[in-house]
Amino acid sequence: MNYLSEKHKTLSESQQSGLMKWFGQLPMDKKAVAIGLSLTVGIGSAAMAWQGTSSDRIYFCVKTPKKTLVCQDKNNRPFRMTPYYWEQWKQEGMPRQVVRDPAMGVNGLVKATNPYKAFWAFGGFLGFALAGWMLRHCQDEEKQRAVFEDIAQKRDAAKAEMAARSELLESCRDVAIAEVQLQADLDLVANDRTVDIQKAEIYAHTEIEVTQMEATDAIFEAQTAGMTEEQKAEYIKQLREMKTPYLQGSQTLAGTIDPNDKVTGSEAGAIASQDNKTAWVQNLIKQTALIWGNQGGGKSWLARYVIQLKKQAGYRVIVLDPDSNRSEWRGVESYHSWDDIEQQIRDYVEELESRLKTFNNSSLSESQWRQKLWAEGKALSLICEEATTYGDFIKDAELLDKFGKLALTKSRKQEMPLTVVAHNNTQTCLFGIKGLHNLVSKMLQVECLAEVDSVTLQPLSTGKAKVKLDSSNEWLDVHLPTMSVKISDFSSPTPAAESHPIPPIDKATLERIYELEINIGGKADSSPTPSLTPVAQSLLQYLQRTGRTSAVIQEIQPNFKVKGQRFSSEELKRLFNELVENGLAVWLDANTIEIAQNQTDGQNGQN
Numbered sequence: 001m002n003y004l005s006e007k008h009k010t011l012s013e014s015q016q017s018g019l020m021k022w023f024g025q026l027p028m029d030k031k032a033v034a035i036g037l038s039l040t041v042g043i044g045s046a047a048m049a050w051q052g053t054s055s056d057r058i059y060f061c062v063k064t065p066k067k068t069l070v071c072q073d074k075n076n077r078p079f080r081m082t083p084y085y086w087e088q089w090k091q092e093g094m095p096r097q098v099v100r101d102p103a104m105g106v107n108g109l110v111k112a113t114n115p116y117k118a119f120w121a122f123g124g125f126l127g128f129a130l131a132g133w134m135l136r137h138c139q140d141e142e143k144q145r146a147v148f149e150d151i152a153q154k155r156d157a158a159k160a161e162m163a164a165r166s167e168l169l170e171s172c173r174d175v176a177i178a179e180v181q182l183q184a185d186l187d188l189v190a191n192d193r194t195v196d197i198q199k200a201e202i203y204a205h206t207e208i209e210v211t212q213m214e215a216t217d218a219i220f221e222a223q224t225a226g227m228t229e230e231q232k233a234e235y236i237k238q239l240r241e242m243k244t245p246y247l248q249g250s251q252t253l254a255g256t257i258d259p260n261d262k263v264t265g266s267e268a269g270a271i272a273s274q275d276n277k278t279a280w281v282q283n284l285i286k287q288t289a290l291i292w293g294n295q296g297g298g299k300s301w302l303a304r305y306v307i308q309l310k311k312q313a314g315y316r317v318i319v320l321d322p323d324s325n326r327s328e329w330r331g332v333e334s335y336h337s338w339d340d341i342e343q344q345i346r347d348y349v350e351e352l353e354s355r356l357k358t359f360n361n362s363s364l365s366e367s368q369w370r371q372k373l374w375a376e377g378k379a380l381s382l383i384c385e386e387a388t389t390y391g392d393f394i395k396d397a398e399l400l401d402k403f404g405k406l407a408l409t410k411s412r413k414q415e416m417p418l419t420v421v422a423h424n425n426t427q428t429c430l431f432g433i434k435g436l437h438n439l440v441s442k443m444l445q446v447e448c449l450a451e452v453d454s455v456t457l458q459p460l461s462t463g464k465a466k467v468k469l470d471s472s473n474e475w476l477d478v479h480l481p482t483m484s485v486k487i488s489d490f491s492s493p494t495p496a497a498e499s500h501p502i503p504p505i506d507k508a509t510l511e512r513i514y515e516l517e518i519n520i521g522g523k524a525d526s527s528p529t530p531s532l533t534p535v536a537q538s539l540l541q542y543l544q545r546t547g548r549t550s551a552v553i554q555e556i557q558p559n560f561k562v563k564g565q566r567f568s569s570e571e572l573k574r575l576f577n578e579l580v581e582n583g584l585a586v587w588l589d590a591n592t593i594e595i596a597q598n599q600t601d602g603q604n605g606q607n
Contacts, residue, residue, distance in 0.1 A: 023134055024141070035134045042127025049121035052114025058086045059104035063097045071101050083109070277479045279581040280467055285309050287470060287590060288411050288418045289444040292425050296459030297448030298480050303383060303421050304487040307332065310381045311490055314374065315417075320344055321385035322393070331490030338393045345394070345403050348382055348416070352406050355414040370415055379415040382407075387422040388429040400431045408439045412589055444470045444590070448480065469573065470590035536578045538562050543595055551576070553591045 023034065059080045061071035072078050078101070081089075100108030114120075224232050283289070284306045291299045291306075310317050311332065319334040320341045326334050335344050355378075359369050373379060384390070394400055407418040422429040425445055447466045450459045463482060466475040532540065542560055543551055553572045560567065567575070569591075576593045579585040585593040 020133070020137055023137060031134065031138060035131050035138075038127050038131035038134065040127070042124050042129075042131060045120045045123030045125075045127055047124075048114070049117050049124055052117060053112050054114055054117035055082050055112050057081070057110045057112075058083055059101040059108045059110065060086075060098055061101045063099055069099070069101075071103075078104075278481045279583075280476075280478050280577075281306060281309065281481060282580060283444060283467075283469070283587055284419065284446070285313050285315075286412070286417055286588065287444050288408060289446065290420045290422065290425055290430070290440070291446045291448065292422045292429070293448035293465075294423070294450045294459060296461060297450035298461035298463070298465075299421055299446075299448040300385070301461075301483060301486055302446065302448060302465075302480055303385065303419060304490075305481050305483065306419060307381075307383060308487055308490055313379075315379045315381040316377070317381050317383065317490075318344060318348075319383045319385065321383075322389060323386050328488050329490070330488060341390075342394050342396065342399070344382075346399060348380075349399065349403050349406060351380070352410060352414055352416055355416070356410060359414070366413060370413065373415045382416070382418050384418065384420045384431075387420045387431055388424070390431040391428070394431075404431055405439070408443055442471050444468070447475075472570065472573075474570075532578060532582060532584075535562055535567075536575050539572075539575050540579060540584060548595060550588065550592060550594045551585075 023031065026034065057080045059071070059078055061069040061079065063069055102108065104110055281302075284291075291303055293299045307317050307319070317332045319329050319332055321329065321334060321336055322338060322341060324334075325336055328334075335341050355373075362369065364372065391397075391400060407416075411418050420430060425440060425447070427440060430440055445468045447468075449462045449464050449466065451462050452458070453460050461480065463480050465478050465480050467478050468475050539556075539560060553569050553576070557567065557569060557572060560572075573591070576585065576587075580587055580593060583596065585595050588594050
């Protein structure tokens with residue numbers, strides 16, 4: 001045994017007998033023999049102690065008045081006692097009716113058959129105790145040995161792993177060196193080719209500039225032919241100071257060389273898109289969405305605005321609002337008691353499951369199925385106001401769990417979109433359900449932003465929000481529709497969202513600026529939709545050229561490209577959204593748009 005210190009060793013040896021010291025020095029086979037002998041002695045002694053009697057017995061009877069002998073009690077146990085107590089009884093006055101049993105032994109005396117019974121029992125105890133002691137000693141030694149063996153195995157495994165890694169690194173070193181050398185050679189060759197190409201580009205650019213300068217000089221000489229030097233100087237001064245009707249304000253031709261005095265394409269697009277700053281709300285009509293934010297952020301007003309749009313689109317709208325009454329929701333179905341809300345949720349789940357089952361058993365395509373639902377007037381939209389409290393008052397947790405899973409995943413294609421209004425986008429605020437974090441994080445969300453008034457300390461809407469599109473992780477800044485009053489009567493038309501667009505620059509002026517400043521000497525290409533970016537314009541022309549009435553991102557992505565460049569799903573989604581904001585298409589779902597009818601008709605007319 002390994003000792004921690006000399007004191008530890010002294011204490012351990014002082015509590016260990018010489019027998020155990022001797023036993024500990026024996027090999028394992030002799031230890032097993034010693035334990036076997038000890039057990040044999042214990043078993044044999046116990047067996048000997050079990051047999052016979054350890055003392056003499058005197059059996060006696062009681063003589064009855066009828067001169068009969070009764071030698072047993074009522075339980076048929078014989079009357080007997082040791083000679084010592086027999087003598088004691090005689091001295092104290094034994095009745096004359098008590099006589100020895102003549103049928104037992106010699107005059108009732110039966111000698112002991114095992115007078116050393118106590119010694120045999122002690123021998124059995126000693127044998128078993130000694131065997132247990134030796135087994136315990138062997139067990140302690142085995143535990144210590146197991147620890148060392150485990151350490152040795154781990155050491156050997158670590159050595160083998162290090163040897164394998166060393167061998168692998170050694171074998172890969174030459175390959176890595178060769179790869180580095182090859183890469184260096186390739187970089188050197190590529191650098192030489194790049195230098196050659198740059199030289200050629202510089203030479204070509206220089207030749208172009210020289211040619212342009214010569215052409216400009218030739219044009220100027222032709223324009224000033226016959227003029228004196230004074231007339232040429234006056235002509236040049238007049239050109240620099242002259243204002244042109246094609247520029248704005250106080251711009252002059254000389255001033256157009258200032259980059260800060262130009263109207264860029266992005267500014268023109270921003271000016272033209274002011275009227276469409278709330279077009280993003282169209283995404284909330286046909287998709288399942290979550291509207292959330294702090295108190296006063298405008299989420300309830302936005303939900304009412306969306307409900308009005310849903311009604312105009314043809315949906316049957318059902319509102320669940322536990323904190324209101326029917327007077328706040330005139331023109332739509334509304335339910336306000338918890339019993340009615342729970343029943344509507346149950347009806348919604350049953351209807352959605354029924355539609356899924358019917359669609360799965362039909363032979364209709366998804367587009368045909370959705371057209372059939374609209375034709376039958378089954379387009380339904382459920383609005384859940386104050387969804388944060390649903391989990392506290394609706395005790396059927398299984399119903400809420402099923403409702404959450406089905407509504408967030410299966411509702412759109414069955415024309416049963418759900419709009420949830422809550423205080424946060426956590427699972428607790430979303431009906432109090434659990435286990436749907438991934439579904440919530442991927443759904444269409446709108447966060448309405450609020451601020452605290454510095455005077456009244458009351459939360460107020462900023463008129464702004466953040467939107468996260470379906471299956472996207474990017475939050476986009478948007479403007480909320482501005483309304484002067486809260487919508488409570490949904491039978492009236494949607495109040496127009498207030499906007500203050502900047503007066504647009506005349507189209508002819510923009511084209512003339514482009515011709516003067518960018519496309520000098522060439523003719524500016526006319527665009528049917530100036531507010532579109534060039535890439536979005538190319539996408540619209542592609543859709544018109546292929547005669548599509550609708551477009552899906554997954555179908556367009558492999559086929560659409562501009563100058564050999566393809567686009568990711570997120571880029572195509574932004575281009576689709578640009579077409580929607582300009583009124584050229586509408587969203588059918590998160591990945592599908594429908595091209596406006598006038599766009600396809602115009603293209604067909606041209607053909």
